[in-house]
Amino acid sequence: MTVKQPQAVEITPDKLAALQPFELTDHLERGRVLVFPTAPLQLPSDDELHFLKHQTPAYHTRKNISYYPRAQRVLxxxxxxxIEQRTQDILAAYQARVESCLQRLIPSFTPGWISATSSLRVFEENNRDIAIRSRSDRLHIDAGTYGASRGNLILRFLTNLDDKERVWRCKGTVSDLVESFGEEAGLKRGDSLLHDGLLNRIGSGMVRGLSQVFPVMGTLEQSAYDRAMRQMHNYMKESEAFHQESEGMVEIRFKPKSCWLVFADMAGHSCLSGEFAMxxxxxVPRQNxxxxxxxxxxxxxxxxxxQSALPPDIPLGT
Ligand SMILES: [Fe+2]
Structure with missing residues:
Protein backbone atom coordinates (compact mmCIF):
# COMPACT_ATOMS: atom_id res chain seq x y z
CA MET A 1 0.00 0.00 0.00
CA THR A 2 1.57 3.30 -1.08
CA VAL A 3 -0.15 6.60 -0.52
CA LYS A 4 1.48 9.43 -2.43
CA GLN A 5 2.06 12.94 -1.14
CA PRO A 6 0.22 15.40 -3.39
CA GLN A 7 2.91 17.76 -4.66
CA ALA A 8 2.78 21.53 -4.55
CA VAL A 9 4.36 23.09 -7.64
CA GLU A 10 5.26 26.75 -7.31
CA ILE A 11 4.47 28.89 -10.35
CA THR A 12 6.35 32.16 -9.98
CA PRO A 13 5.83 35.11 -12.36
CA ASP A 14 9.14 34.13 -14.08
CA LYS A 15 7.88 30.60 -14.66
CA LEU A 16 4.56 31.93 -15.90
CA ALA A 17 6.36 34.02 -18.49
CA ALA A 18 8.12 30.96 -19.96
CA LEU A 19 5.54 28.16 -19.78
CA GLN A 20 5.81 25.12 -22.04
CA PRO A 21 2.61 23.89 -23.75
CA PHE A 22 0.68 21.60 -21.34
CA GLU A 23 3.13 22.33 -18.51
CA LEU A 24 0.39 23.36 -16.07
CA THR A 25 -2.25 20.88 -17.22
CA ASP A 26 0.20 17.96 -17.00
CA HIS A 27 0.78 18.76 -13.31
CA LEU A 28 -2.95 19.16 -12.65
CA GLU A 29 -3.76 15.83 -14.33
CA ARG A 30 -1.40 14.19 -11.84
CA GLY A 31 -3.30 15.62 -8.86
CA ARG A 32 -0.72 18.30 -8.06
CA VAL A 33 -1.44 21.68 -6.51
CA LEU A 34 -0.25 24.67 -8.54
CA VAL A 35 0.71 27.49 -6.17
CA PHE A 36 0.90 31.08 -7.41
CA PRO A 37 2.84 33.06 -4.76
CA THR A 38 1.93 36.18 -6.74
CA ALA A 39 -1.72 36.27 -7.82
CA PRO A 40 -1.90 35.83 -11.64
CA LEU A 41 -4.92 38.15 -11.86
CA GLN A 42 -6.39 41.29 -10.35
CA LEU A 43 -7.70 40.61 -6.82
CA PRO A 44 -10.81 42.36 -5.45
CA SER A 45 -9.98 45.93 -4.36
CA ASP A 46 -9.16 46.78 -0.72
CA ASP A 47 -12.55 48.45 -0.46
CA GLU A 48 -14.31 45.31 -1.73
CA LEU A 49 -12.28 43.08 0.59
CA HIS A 50 -13.16 45.27 3.58
CA PHE A 51 -16.85 45.05 2.62
CA LEU A 52 -16.80 41.25 2.22
CA LYS A 53 -14.89 40.67 5.45
CA HIS A 54 -16.89 43.00 7.68
CA GLN A 55 -20.34 43.38 6.13
CA THR A 56 -21.26 39.82 5.11
CA PRO A 57 -20.51 37.48 8.08
CA ALA A 58 -23.68 38.42 9.96
CA TYR A 59 -25.81 37.38 7.01
CA HIS A 60 -24.42 33.92 6.13
CA THR A 61 -27.06 31.19 5.96
CA ARG A 62 -24.76 28.37 4.74
CA LYS A 63 -21.11 27.28 4.83
CA ASN A 64 -20.38 29.53 1.80
CA ILE A 65 -21.92 32.48 0.11
CA SER A 66 -21.96 31.28 -3.51
CA TYR A 67 -22.69 32.99 -6.80
CA TYR A 68 -24.00 30.71 -9.59
CA PRO A 69 -23.04 32.30 -12.92
CA ARG A 70 -25.45 30.27 -15.07
CA ALA A 71 -28.48 31.19 -12.95
CA GLN A 72 -27.01 34.63 -12.07
CA ARG A 73 -28.05 34.11 -8.47
CA VAL A 74 -26.31 34.31 -5.14
CA LEU A 75 -27.17 31.79 -2.39
CA ILE A 83 -25.58 44.17 0.66
CA GLU A 84 -26.76 41.13 -1.30
CA GLN A 85 -26.37 42.98 -4.58
CA ARG A 86 -22.87 44.25 -3.82
CA THR A 87 -21.79 40.77 -2.67
CA GLN A 88 -23.15 39.27 -5.88
CA ASP A 89 -21.43 41.90 -8.02
CA ILE A 90 -18.02 41.29 -6.42
CA LEU A 91 -18.32 37.48 -6.64
CA ALA A 92 -19.53 37.64 -10.27
CA ALA A 93 -16.73 40.00 -11.34
CA TYR A 94 -14.07 37.84 -9.68
CA GLN A 95 -15.43 34.67 -11.32
CA ALA A 96 -15.17 36.38 -14.72
CA ARG A 97 -11.55 37.39 -14.01
CA VAL A 98 -10.64 33.87 -12.86
CA GLU A 99 -12.28 32.44 -15.98
CA SER A 100 -10.27 34.61 -18.34
CA CYS A 101 -7.08 33.96 -16.36
CA LEU A 102 -7.58 30.19 -16.68
CA GLN A 103 -8.42 30.49 -20.37
CA ARG A 104 -4.98 32.04 -20.73
CA LEU A 105 -3.11 29.59 -18.46
CA ILE A 106 -4.76 26.23 -19.24
CA PRO A 107 -6.60 26.64 -22.56
CA SER A 108 -6.77 22.90 -23.29
CA PHE A 109 -9.01 22.34 -20.26
CA THR A 110 -11.59 24.98 -21.16
CA PRO A 111 -13.59 23.59 -24.17
CA GLY A 112 -17.02 22.60 -22.87
CA TRP A 113 -16.22 23.48 -19.26
CA ILE A 114 -18.84 24.94 -16.94
CA SER A 115 -18.35 28.00 -14.77
CA ALA A 116 -19.92 26.54 -11.61
CA THR A 117 -19.62 28.79 -8.55
CA SER A 118 -17.81 31.76 -7.08
CA SER A 119 -17.76 31.21 -3.32
CA LEU A 120 -16.79 33.29 -0.34
CA ARG A 121 -15.60 31.81 2.96
CA VAL A 122 -15.30 34.15 5.93
CA PHE A 123 -15.23 31.83 8.95
CA GLU A 124 -12.26 30.04 10.53
CA GLU A 125 -12.16 26.52 9.05
CA ASN A 126 -10.47 24.83 12.02
CA ASN A 127 -12.85 22.72 14.10
CA ARG A 128 -16.07 24.34 12.87
CA ASP A 129 -19.15 23.24 14.73
CA ILE A 130 -20.79 21.58 11.70
CA ALA A 131 -21.44 17.97 10.61
CA ILE A 132 -18.24 15.98 10.06
CA ARG A 133 -19.06 15.37 6.37
CA SER A 134 -19.28 19.16 5.86
CA ARG A 135 -16.07 20.01 7.68
CA SER A 136 -13.22 21.22 5.47
CA ASP A 137 -10.57 20.44 8.11
CA ARG A 138 -11.05 16.66 7.63
CA LEU A 139 -9.07 15.03 4.79
CA HIS A 140 -11.21 14.31 1.72
CA ILE A 141 -11.57 14.45 -2.03
CA ASP A 142 -14.44 16.67 -3.18
CA ALA A 143 -17.52 14.84 -4.42
CA GLY A 144 -21.22 15.36 -4.92
CA THR A 145 -21.34 19.12 -4.41
CA TYR A 146 -22.43 19.77 -7.98
CA GLY A 147 -24.85 16.91 -8.41
CA ALA A 148 -24.08 14.37 -11.11
CA SER A 149 -20.70 15.18 -12.63
CA ARG A 150 -20.48 11.75 -14.34
CA GLY A 151 -16.71 11.89 -14.35
CA ASN A 152 -16.25 15.56 -15.16
CA LEU A 153 -13.76 17.11 -12.80
CA ILE A 154 -13.97 19.76 -10.08
CA LEU A 155 -11.29 22.36 -10.82
CA ARG A 156 -10.85 24.89 -8.02
CA PHE A 157 -8.98 28.19 -8.05
CA LEU A 158 -8.50 29.43 -4.50
CA THR A 159 -7.40 32.84 -3.25
CA ASN A 160 -6.22 33.52 0.28
CA LEU A 161 -7.62 36.99 0.98
CA ASP A 162 -6.56 36.98 4.61
CA ASP A 163 -3.56 38.61 6.30
CA LYS A 164 -2.47 35.23 7.66
CA GLU A 165 -1.49 31.96 5.95
CA ARG A 166 -4.11 29.38 4.97
CA VAL A 167 -2.86 25.90 5.83
CA TRP A 168 -3.78 22.70 4.02
CA ARG A 169 -2.93 19.15 4.94
CA CYS A 170 -2.96 16.84 1.93
CA LYS A 171 -2.77 13.05 1.64
CA GLY A 172 -2.87 10.86 -1.43
CA THR A 173 -4.11 11.29 -4.98
CA VAL A 174 -7.31 9.71 -6.19
CA SER A 175 -5.73 6.65 -7.80
CA ASP A 176 -3.59 5.59 -4.84
CA LEU A 177 -6.43 6.44 -2.43
CA VAL A 178 -8.85 4.18 -4.34
CA GLU A 179 -6.18 1.49 -4.66
CA SER A 180 -5.39 1.55 -0.93
CA PHE A 181 -8.76 2.35 0.64
CA GLY A 182 -11.45 1.58 -1.96
CA GLU A 183 -12.48 -1.66 -0.28
CA GLU A 184 -12.52 -0.14 3.21
CA ALA A 185 -14.64 2.69 1.81
CA GLY A 186 -17.13 0.07 0.57
CA LEU A 187 -16.57 0.42 -3.18
CA LYS A 188 -17.84 -2.74 -4.87
CA ARG A 189 -15.93 -4.00 -7.89
CA GLY A 190 -18.06 -4.74 -10.96
CA ASP A 191 -20.08 -2.98 -13.66
CA SER A 192 -22.54 -1.28 -11.30
CA LEU A 193 -19.79 0.93 -9.82
CA LEU A 194 -19.94 3.30 -12.81
CA HIS A 195 -23.17 2.50 -14.65
CA ASP A 196 -26.53 4.11 -13.91
CA GLY A 197 -29.83 2.24 -14.00
CA LEU A 198 -32.64 3.44 -16.30
CA LEU A 199 -34.73 5.03 -13.50
CA ASN A 200 -31.74 6.99 -12.33
CA ARG A 201 -31.12 8.30 -15.84
CA ILE A 202 -34.74 9.47 -16.25
CA GLY A 203 -34.76 11.18 -12.82
CA SER A 204 -31.46 12.87 -13.58
CA GLY A 205 -32.82 14.36 -16.79
CA MET A 206 -35.71 15.99 -14.93
CA VAL A 207 -33.51 17.38 -12.18
CA ARG A 208 -31.05 18.74 -14.74
CA GLY A 209 -33.84 20.73 -16.44
CA LEU A 210 -35.01 22.25 -13.16
CA SER A 211 -31.47 23.14 -12.10
CA GLN A 212 -31.21 25.67 -14.95
CA VAL A 213 -33.65 27.83 -12.94
CA PHE A 214 -33.04 26.61 -9.38
CA PRO A 215 -29.30 25.98 -9.05
CA VAL A 216 -29.56 24.05 -5.79
CA MET A 217 -31.76 21.45 -7.54
CA GLY A 218 -28.70 20.39 -9.53
CA THR A 219 -27.09 19.03 -6.38
CA LEU A 220 -29.91 16.47 -6.07
CA GLU A 221 -28.93 14.76 -9.29
CA GLN A 222 -27.08 11.48 -8.73
CA SER A 223 -25.00 9.12 -10.79
CA ALA A 224 -23.20 5.89 -9.98
CA TYR A 225 -19.85 7.65 -10.46
CA ASP A 226 -20.76 10.45 -8.07
CA ARG A 227 -22.04 7.99 -5.47
CA ALA A 228 -18.72 6.12 -5.59
CA MET A 229 -16.73 9.34 -5.23
CA ARG A 230 -19.01 10.41 -2.36
CA GLN A 231 -18.30 7.08 -0.64
CA MET A 232 -14.56 7.84 -0.80
CA HIS A 233 -15.22 11.39 0.48
CA ASN A 234 -17.25 10.14 3.43
CA TYR A 235 -14.84 7.35 4.30
CA MET A 236 -11.88 9.75 4.32
CA LYS A 237 -13.63 12.37 6.46
CA GLU A 238 -14.97 9.89 8.98
CA SER A 239 -12.04 7.49 9.41
CA GLU A 240 -9.85 8.27 12.43
CA ALA A 241 -7.34 5.63 11.31
CA PHE A 242 -6.99 7.38 7.94
CA HIS A 243 -6.23 10.66 9.71
CA GLN A 244 -3.78 9.09 12.15
CA GLU A 245 -1.63 7.28 9.52
CA SER A 246 0.89 9.82 8.27
CA GLU A 247 2.06 8.04 5.09
CA GLY A 248 1.49 10.36 2.13
CA MET A 249 0.67 13.39 4.30
CA VAL A 250 2.06 16.82 3.55
CA GLU A 251 1.30 20.31 4.81
CA ILE A 252 1.08 23.18 2.33
CA ARG A 253 1.02 26.80 3.57
CA PHE A 254 -0.51 29.47 1.35
CA LYS A 255 0.67 33.00 1.93
CA PRO A 256 -1.69 35.99 2.21
CA LYS A 257 -2.91 37.11 -1.24
CA SER A 258 -1.54 34.00 -2.95
CA CYS A 259 -3.63 31.72 -5.19
CA TRP A 260 -3.63 28.01 -5.96
CA LEU A 261 -5.24 25.69 -8.48
CA VAL A 262 -6.12 22.02 -8.06
CA PHE A 263 -8.52 19.29 -9.08
CA ALA A 264 -10.26 18.98 -5.72
CA ASP A 265 -11.50 15.50 -6.64
CA MET A 266 -7.95 14.28 -7.33
CA ALA A 267 -5.78 15.47 -4.41
CA GLY A 268 -6.74 14.39 -0.89
CA HIS A 269 -6.88 17.64 1.07
CA SER A 270 -8.16 19.42 4.15
CA CYS A 271 -7.99 23.02 5.31
CA LEU A 272 -6.43 22.97 8.76
CA SER A 273 -6.77 26.69 9.29
CA GLY A 274 -7.70 29.80 7.40
CA GLU A 275 -10.46 32.32 7.52
CA PHE A 276 -11.04 34.63 4.58
CA ALA A 277 -10.86 33.12 1.09
CA MET A 278 -12.52 32.86 -2.29
CA VAL A 284 -13.90 20.29 -16.66
CA PRO A 285 -14.92 17.50 -19.09
CA ARG A 286 -12.75 14.46 -18.47
CA GLN A 287 -12.27 14.18 -22.24
CA ASN A 288 -10.14 17.36 -22.00
CA GLN A 307 -7.37 -4.25 -12.03
CA SER A 308 -4.97 -2.03 -10.11
CA ALA A 309 -6.51 1.46 -9.74
CA LEU A 310 -3.08 3.03 -10.34
CA PRO A 311 -2.44 4.74 -13.71
CA PRO A 312 0.42 3.76 -16.00
CA ASP A 313 3.67 5.61 -15.47
CA ILE A 314 3.55 8.43 -18.04
CA PRO A 315 6.54 10.81 -17.89
CA LEU A 316 5.75 14.51 -17.48
CA GLY A 317 5.76 16.43 -20.76
CA THR A 318 4.84 13.47 -22.99
FE1 LIG B 1 -12.51 20.18 -0.45
Missing part, protein backbone atom coordinates in the same frame (compact mmCIF):
# COMPACT_ATOMS: atom_id res chain seq x y z
CA UNK A 76 -26.14 31.45 1.24
CA UNK A 77 -26.84 35.04 2.24
CA UNK A 78 -29.93 36.74 3.67
CA UNK A 79 -29.19 40.44 3.91
CA UNK A 80 -30.60 43.86 3.02
CA UNK A 81 -30.88 44.13 -0.78
CA UNK A 82 -27.94 46.53 -1.19
CA UNK A 279 -13.05 29.53 -4.07
CA UNK A 280 -13.87 29.64 -7.78
CA UNK A 281 -15.02 26.37 -9.32
CA UNK A 282 -15.21 25.07 -12.90
CA UNK A 283 -16.36 21.65 -14.08
CA UNK A 289 -7.38 15.46 -20.22
CA UNK A 290 -4.28 14.86 -22.32
CA UNK A 291 -3.96 11.55 -20.43
CA UNK A 292 -7.43 10.40 -19.29
CA UNK A 293 -5.69 7.49 -17.51
CA UNK A 294 -5.09 9.85 -14.57
CA UNK A 295 -8.76 10.85 -14.19
CA UNK A 296 -10.92 9.62 -11.29
CA UNK A 297 -13.29 8.04 -13.85
CA UNK A 298 -10.51 5.87 -15.31
CA UNK A 299 -9.26 5.12 -11.79
CA UNK A 300 -12.69 3.77 -10.80
CA UNK A 301 -13.07 1.95 -14.14
CA UNK A 302 -9.81 0.06 -13.53
CA UNK A 303 -10.84 -0.69 -9.95
CA UNK A 304 -14.32 -1.88 -11.04
CA UNK A 305 -12.71 -4.23 -13.59
CA UNK A 306 -10.64 -5.84 -10.86
Missing amino acids: GIKAPAA INTFM FRHPEFSPWETLRRYAAG
Whole structure:
Protein backbone atom coordinates (compact mmCIF):
# COMPACT_ATOMS: atom_id res chain seq x y z
CA MET A 1 0.00 0.00 0.00
CA THR A 2 1.57 3.30 -1.08
CA VAL A 3 -0.15 6.60 -0.52
CA LYS A 4 1.48 9.43 -2.43
CA GLN A 5 2.06 12.94 -1.14
CA PRO A 6 0.22 15.40 -3.39
CA GLN A 7 2.91 17.76 -4.66
CA ALA A 8 2.78 21.53 -4.55
CA VAL A 9 4.36 23.09 -7.64
CA GLU A 10 5.26 26.75 -7.31
CA ILE A 11 4.47 28.89 -10.35
CA THR A 12 6.35 32.16 -9.98
CA PRO A 13 5.83 35.11 -12.36
CA ASP A 14 9.14 34.13 -14.08
CA LYS A 15 7.88 30.60 -14.66
CA LEU A 16 4.56 31.93 -15.90
CA ALA A 17 6.36 34.02 -18.49
CA ALA A 18 8.12 30.96 -19.96
CA LEU A 19 5.54 28.16 -19.78
CA GLN A 20 5.81 25.12 -22.04
CA PRO A 21 2.61 23.89 -23.75
CA PHE A 22 0.68 21.60 -21.34
CA GLU A 23 3.13 22.33 -18.51
CA LEU A 24 0.39 23.36 -16.07
CA THR A 25 -2.25 20.88 -17.22
CA ASP A 26 0.20 17.96 -17.00
CA HIS A 27 0.78 18.76 -13.31
CA LEU A 28 -2.95 19.16 -12.65
CA GLU A 29 -3.76 15.83 -14.33
CA ARG A 30 -1.40 14.19 -11.84
CA GLY A 31 -3.30 15.62 -8.86
CA ARG A 32 -0.72 18.30 -8.06
CA VAL A 33 -1.44 21.68 -6.51
CA LEU A 34 -0.25 24.67 -8.54
CA VAL A 35 0.71 27.49 -6.17
CA PHE A 36 0.90 31.08 -7.41
CA PRO A 37 2.84 33.06 -4.76
CA THR A 38 1.93 36.18 -6.74
CA ALA A 39 -1.72 36.27 -7.82
CA PRO A 40 -1.90 35.83 -11.64
CA LEU A 41 -4.92 38.15 -11.86
CA GLN A 42 -6.39 41.29 -10.35
CA LEU A 43 -7.70 40.61 -6.82
CA PRO A 44 -10.81 42.36 -5.45
CA SER A 45 -9.98 45.93 -4.36
CA ASP A 46 -9.16 46.78 -0.72
CA ASP A 47 -12.55 48.45 -0.46
CA GLU A 48 -14.31 45.31 -1.73
CA LEU A 49 -12.28 43.08 0.59
CA HIS A 50 -13.16 45.27 3.58
CA PHE A 51 -16.85 45.05 2.62
CA LEU A 52 -16.80 41.25 2.22
CA LYS A 53 -14.89 40.67 5.45
CA HIS A 54 -16.89 43.00 7.68
CA GLN A 55 -20.34 43.38 6.13
CA THR A 56 -21.26 39.82 5.11
CA PRO A 57 -20.51 37.48 8.08
CA ALA A 58 -23.68 38.42 9.96
CA TYR A 59 -25.81 37.38 7.01
CA HIS A 60 -24.42 33.92 6.13
CA THR A 61 -27.06 31.19 5.96
CA ARG A 62 -24.76 28.37 4.74
CA LYS A 63 -21.11 27.28 4.83
CA ASN A 64 -20.38 29.53 1.80
CA ILE A 65 -21.92 32.48 0.11
CA SER A 66 -21.96 31.28 -3.51
CA TYR A 67 -22.69 32.99 -6.80
CA TYR A 68 -24.00 30.71 -9.59
CA PRO A 69 -23.04 32.30 -12.92
CA ARG A 70 -25.45 30.27 -15.07
CA ALA A 71 -28.48 31.19 -12.95
CA GLN A 72 -27.01 34.63 -12.07
CA ARG A 73 -28.05 34.11 -8.47
CA VAL A 74 -26.31 34.31 -5.14
CA LEU A 75 -27.17 31.79 -2.39
CA GLY A 76 -26.14 31.45 1.24
CA ILE A 77 -26.84 35.04 2.24
CA LYS A 78 -29.93 36.74 3.67
CA ALA A 79 -29.19 40.44 3.91
CA PRO A 80 -30.60 43.86 3.02
CA ALA A 81 -30.88 44.13 -0.78
CA ALA A 82 -27.94 46.53 -1.19
CA ILE A 83 -25.58 44.17 0.66
CA GLU A 84 -26.76 41.13 -1.30
CA GLN A 85 -26.37 42.98 -4.58
CA ARG A 86 -22.87 44.25 -3.82
CA THR A 87 -21.79 40.77 -2.67
CA GLN A 88 -23.15 39.27 -5.88
CA ASP A 89 -21.43 41.90 -8.02
CA ILE A 90 -18.02 41.29 -6.42
CA LEU A 91 -18.32 37.48 -6.64
CA ALA A 92 -19.53 37.64 -10.27
CA ALA A 93 -16.73 40.00 -11.34
CA TYR A 94 -14.07 37.84 -9.68
CA GLN A 95 -15.43 34.67 -11.32
CA ALA A 96 -15.17 36.38 -14.72
CA ARG A 97 -11.55 37.39 -14.01
CA VAL A 98 -10.64 33.87 -12.86
CA GLU A 99 -12.28 32.44 -15.98
CA SER A 100 -10.27 34.61 -18.34
CA CYS A 101 -7.08 33.96 -16.36
CA LEU A 102 -7.58 30.19 -16.68
CA GLN A 103 -8.42 30.49 -20.37
CA ARG A 104 -4.98 32.04 -20.73
CA LEU A 105 -3.11 29.59 -18.46
CA ILE A 106 -4.76 26.23 -19.24
CA PRO A 107 -6.60 26.64 -22.56
CA SER A 108 -6.77 22.90 -23.29
CA PHE A 109 -9.01 22.34 -20.26
CA THR A 110 -11.59 24.98 -21.16
CA PRO A 111 -13.59 23.59 -24.17
CA GLY A 112 -17.02 22.60 -22.87
CA TRP A 113 -16.22 23.48 -19.26
CA ILE A 114 -18.84 24.94 -16.94
CA SER A 115 -18.35 28.00 -14.77
CA ALA A 116 -19.92 26.54 -11.61
CA THR A 117 -19.62 28.79 -8.55
CA SER A 118 -17.81 31.76 -7.08
CA SER A 119 -17.76 31.21 -3.32
CA LEU A 120 -16.79 33.29 -0.34
CA ARG A 121 -15.60 31.81 2.96
CA VAL A 122 -15.30 34.15 5.93
CA PHE A 123 -15.23 31.83 8.95
CA GLU A 124 -12.26 30.04 10.53
CA GLU A 125 -12.16 26.52 9.05
CA ASN A 126 -10.47 24.83 12.02
CA ASN A 127 -12.85 22.72 14.10
CA ARG A 128 -16.07 24.34 12.87
CA ASP A 129 -19.15 23.24 14.73
CA ILE A 130 -20.79 21.58 11.70
CA ALA A 131 -21.44 17.97 10.61
CA ILE A 132 -18.24 15.98 10.06
CA ARG A 133 -19.06 15.37 6.37
CA SER A 134 -19.28 19.16 5.86
CA ARG A 135 -16.07 20.01 7.68
CA SER A 136 -13.22 21.22 5.47
CA ASP A 137 -10.57 20.44 8.11
CA ARG A 138 -11.05 16.66 7.63
CA LEU A 139 -9.07 15.03 4.79
CA HIS A 140 -11.21 14.31 1.72
CA ILE A 141 -11.57 14.45 -2.03
CA ASP A 142 -14.44 16.67 -3.18
CA ALA A 143 -17.52 14.84 -4.42
CA GLY A 144 -21.22 15.36 -4.92
CA THR A 145 -21.34 19.12 -4.41
CA TYR A 146 -22.43 19.77 -7.98
CA GLY A 147 -24.85 16.91 -8.41
CA ALA A 148 -24.08 14.37 -11.11
CA SER A 149 -20.70 15.18 -12.63
CA ARG A 150 -20.48 11.75 -14.34
CA GLY A 151 -16.71 11.89 -14.35
CA ASN A 152 -16.25 15.56 -15.16
CA LEU A 153 -13.76 17.11 -12.80
CA ILE A 154 -13.97 19.76 -10.08
CA LEU A 155 -11.29 22.36 -10.82
CA ARG A 156 -10.85 24.89 -8.02
CA PHE A 157 -8.98 28.19 -8.05
CA LEU A 158 -8.50 29.43 -4.50
CA THR A 159 -7.40 32.84 -3.25
CA ASN A 160 -6.22 33.52 0.28
CA LEU A 161 -7.62 36.99 0.98
CA ASP A 162 -6.56 36.98 4.61
CA ASP A 163 -3.56 38.61 6.30
CA LYS A 164 -2.47 35.23 7.66
CA GLU A 165 -1.49 31.96 5.95
CA ARG A 166 -4.11 29.38 4.97
CA VAL A 167 -2.86 25.90 5.83
CA TRP A 168 -3.78 22.70 4.02
CA ARG A 169 -2.93 19.15 4.94
CA CYS A 170 -2.96 16.84 1.93
CA LYS A 171 -2.77 13.05 1.64
CA GLY A 172 -2.87 10.86 -1.43
CA THR A 173 -4.11 11.29 -4.98
CA VAL A 174 -7.31 9.71 -6.19
CA SER A 175 -5.73 6.65 -7.80
CA ASP A 176 -3.59 5.59 -4.84
CA LEU A 177 -6.43 6.44 -2.43
CA VAL A 178 -8.85 4.18 -4.34
CA GLU A 179 -6.18 1.49 -4.66
CA SER A 180 -5.39 1.55 -0.93
CA PHE A 181 -8.76 2.35 0.64
CA GLY A 182 -11.45 1.58 -1.96
CA GLU A 183 -12.48 -1.66 -0.28
CA GLU A 184 -12.52 -0.14 3.21
CA ALA A 185 -14.64 2.69 1.81
CA GLY A 186 -17.13 0.07 0.57
CA LEU A 187 -16.57 0.42 -3.18
CA LYS A 188 -17.84 -2.74 -4.87
CA ARG A 189 -15.93 -4.00 -7.89
CA GLY A 190 -18.06 -4.74 -10.96
CA ASP A 191 -20.08 -2.98 -13.66
CA SER A 192 -22.54 -1.28 -11.30
CA LEU A 193 -19.79 0.93 -9.82
CA LEU A 194 -19.94 3.30 -12.81
CA HIS A 195 -23.17 2.50 -14.65
CA ASP A 196 -26.53 4.11 -13.91
CA GLY A 197 -29.83 2.24 -14.00
CA LEU A 198 -32.64 3.44 -16.30
CA LEU A 199 -34.73 5.03 -13.50
CA ASN A 200 -31.74 6.99 -12.33
CA ARG A 201 -31.12 8.30 -15.84
CA ILE A 202 -34.74 9.47 -16.25
CA GLY A 203 -34.76 11.18 -12.82
CA SER A 204 -31.46 12.87 -13.58
CA GLY A 205 -32.82 14.36 -16.79
CA MET A 206 -35.71 15.99 -14.93
CA VAL A 207 -33.51 17.38 -12.18
CA ARG A 208 -31.05 18.74 -14.74
CA GLY A 209 -33.84 20.73 -16.44
CA LEU A 210 -35.01 22.25 -13.16
CA SER A 211 -31.47 23.14 -12.10
CA GLN A 212 -31.21 25.67 -14.95
CA VAL A 213 -33.65 27.83 -12.94
CA PHE A 214 -33.04 26.61 -9.38
CA PRO A 215 -29.30 25.98 -9.05
CA VAL A 216 -29.56 24.05 -5.79
CA MET A 217 -31.76 21.45 -7.54
CA GLY A 218 -28.70 20.39 -9.53
CA THR A 219 -27.09 19.03 -6.38
CA LEU A 220 -29.91 16.47 -6.07
CA GLU A 221 -28.93 14.76 -9.29
CA GLN A 222 -27.08 11.48 -8.73
CA SER A 223 -25.00 9.12 -10.79
CA ALA A 224 -23.20 5.89 -9.98
CA TYR A 225 -19.85 7.65 -10.46
CA ASP A 226 -20.76 10.45 -8.07
CA ARG A 227 -22.04 7.99 -5.47
CA ALA A 228 -18.72 6.12 -5.59
CA MET A 229 -16.73 9.34 -5.23
CA ARG A 230 -19.01 10.41 -2.36
CA GLN A 231 -18.30 7.08 -0.64
CA MET A 232 -14.56 7.84 -0.80
CA HIS A 233 -15.22 11.39 0.48
CA ASN A 234 -17.25 10.14 3.43
CA TYR A 235 -14.84 7.35 4.30
CA MET A 236 -11.88 9.75 4.32
CA LYS A 237 -13.63 12.37 6.46
CA GLU A 238 -14.97 9.89 8.98
CA SER A 239 -12.04 7.49 9.41
CA GLU A 240 -9.85 8.27 12.43
CA ALA A 241 -7.34 5.63 11.31
CA PHE A 242 -6.99 7.38 7.94
CA HIS A 243 -6.23 10.66 9.71
CA GLN A 244 -3.78 9.09 12.15
CA GLU A 245 -1.63 7.28 9.52
CA SER A 246 0.89 9.82 8.27
CA GLU A 247 2.06 8.04 5.09
CA GLY A 248 1.49 10.36 2.13
CA MET A 249 0.67 13.39 4.30
CA VAL A 250 2.06 16.82 3.55
CA GLU A 251 1.30 20.31 4.81
CA ILE A 252 1.08 23.18 2.33
CA ARG A 253 1.02 26.80 3.57
CA PHE A 254 -0.51 29.47 1.35
CA LYS A 255 0.67 33.00 1.93
CA PRO A 256 -1.69 35.99 2.21
CA LYS A 257 -2.91 37.11 -1.24
CA SER A 258 -1.54 34.00 -2.95
CA CYS A 259 -3.63 31.72 -5.19
CA TRP A 260 -3.63 28.01 -5.96
CA LEU A 261 -5.24 25.69 -8.48
CA VAL A 262 -6.12 22.02 -8.06
CA PHE A 263 -8.52 19.29 -9.08
CA ALA A 264 -10.26 18.98 -5.72
CA ASP A 265 -11.50 15.50 -6.64
CA MET A 266 -7.95 14.28 -7.33
CA ALA A 267 -5.78 15.47 -4.41
CA GLY A 268 -6.74 14.39 -0.89
CA HIS A 269 -6.88 17.64 1.07
CA SER A 270 -8.16 19.42 4.15
CA CYS A 271 -7.99 23.02 5.31
CA LEU A 272 -6.43 22.97 8.76
CA SER A 273 -6.77 26.69 9.29
CA GLY A 274 -7.70 29.80 7.40
CA GLU A 275 -10.46 32.32 7.52
CA PHE A 276 -11.04 34.63 4.58
CA ALA A 277 -10.86 33.12 1.09
CA MET A 278 -12.52 32.86 -2.29
CA ILE A 279 -13.05 29.53 -4.07
CA ASN A 280 -13.87 29.64 -7.78
CA THR A 281 -15.02 26.37 -9.32
CA PHE A 282 -15.21 25.07 -12.90
CA MET A 283 -16.36 21.65 -14.08
CA VAL A 284 -13.90 20.29 -16.66
CA PRO A 285 -14.92 17.50 -19.09
CA ARG A 286 -12.75 14.46 -18.47
CA GLN A 287 -12.27 14.18 -22.24
CA ASN A 288 -10.14 17.36 -22.00
CA PHE A 289 -7.38 15.46 -20.22
CA ARG A 290 -4.28 14.86 -22.32
CA HIS A 291 -3.96 11.55 -20.43
CA PRO A 292 -7.43 10.40 -19.29
CA GLU A 293 -5.69 7.49 -17.51
CA PHE A 294 -5.09 9.85 -14.57
CA SER A 295 -8.76 10.85 -14.19
CA PRO A 296 -10.92 9.62 -11.29
CA TRP A 297 -13.29 8.04 -13.85
CA GLU A 298 -10.51 5.87 -15.31
CA THR A 299 -9.26 5.12 -11.79
CA LEU A 300 -12.69 3.77 -10.80
CA ARG A 301 -13.07 1.95 -14.14
CA ARG A 302 -9.81 0.06 -13.53
CA TYR A 303 -10.84 -0.69 -9.95
CA ALA A 304 -14.32 -1.88 -11.04
CA ALA A 305 -12.71 -4.23 -13.59
CA GLY A 306 -10.64 -5.84 -10.86
CA GLN A 307 -7.37 -4.25 -12.03
CA SER A 308 -4.97 -2.03 -10.11
CA ALA A 309 -6.51 1.46 -9.74
CA LEU A 310 -3.08 3.03 -10.34
CA PRO A 311 -2.44 4.74 -13.71
CA PRO A 312 0.42 3.76 -16.00
CA ASP A 313 3.67 5.61 -15.47
CA ILE A 314 3.55 8.43 -18.04
CA PRO A 315 6.54 10.81 -17.89
CA LEU A 316 5.75 14.51 -17.48
CA GLY A 317 5.76 16.43 -20.76
CA THR A 318 4.84 13.47 -22.99
FE1 LIG B 1 -12.51 20.18 -0.45
